[in-house]
Amino acid sequence: MLERGGAEMKTEIADPLVTRLMIELLGLPDDAELLEVYPLWSKRIMEDLDRRPGDPDIELLHETLAAAY
Numbered sequence: 001m002l003e004r005g006g007a008e009m010k011t012e013i014a015d016p017l018v019t020r021l022m023i024e025l026l027g028l029p030d031d032a033e034l035l036e037v038y039p040l041w042s043k044r045i046m047e048d049l050d051r052r053p054g055d056p057d058i059e060l061l062h063e064t065l066a067a068a069y
Contacts, residue, residue, distance in 0.1 A: 015039065041065075 007013060019038050020030075028034060044064055051058050 016035070019035060022042070023030065023034060023038055028038075044061060048058075048061050048065065051061065
């Protein structure tokens with residue numbers, strides 16, 4: 001970051017820090033693949049919490065979550 005003269009705070013510092021913190025708090029392994037997929041999983045879960053039965057994409061959402069396990 002110093003060589004480039006700066007950093008994008010959210011994407012390069014805050015997001016990875018929160019991801020690592022959540023993975024540690026949940027007791028999940030410190031795995032490079034998990035660091036990449038955890039933000040996607042958490043985003044999909046948060047979207048699922050905002051869905052209601054009958055929403056057109058709820059089936060796709062459930063399929064995506066099921067495929068992650």
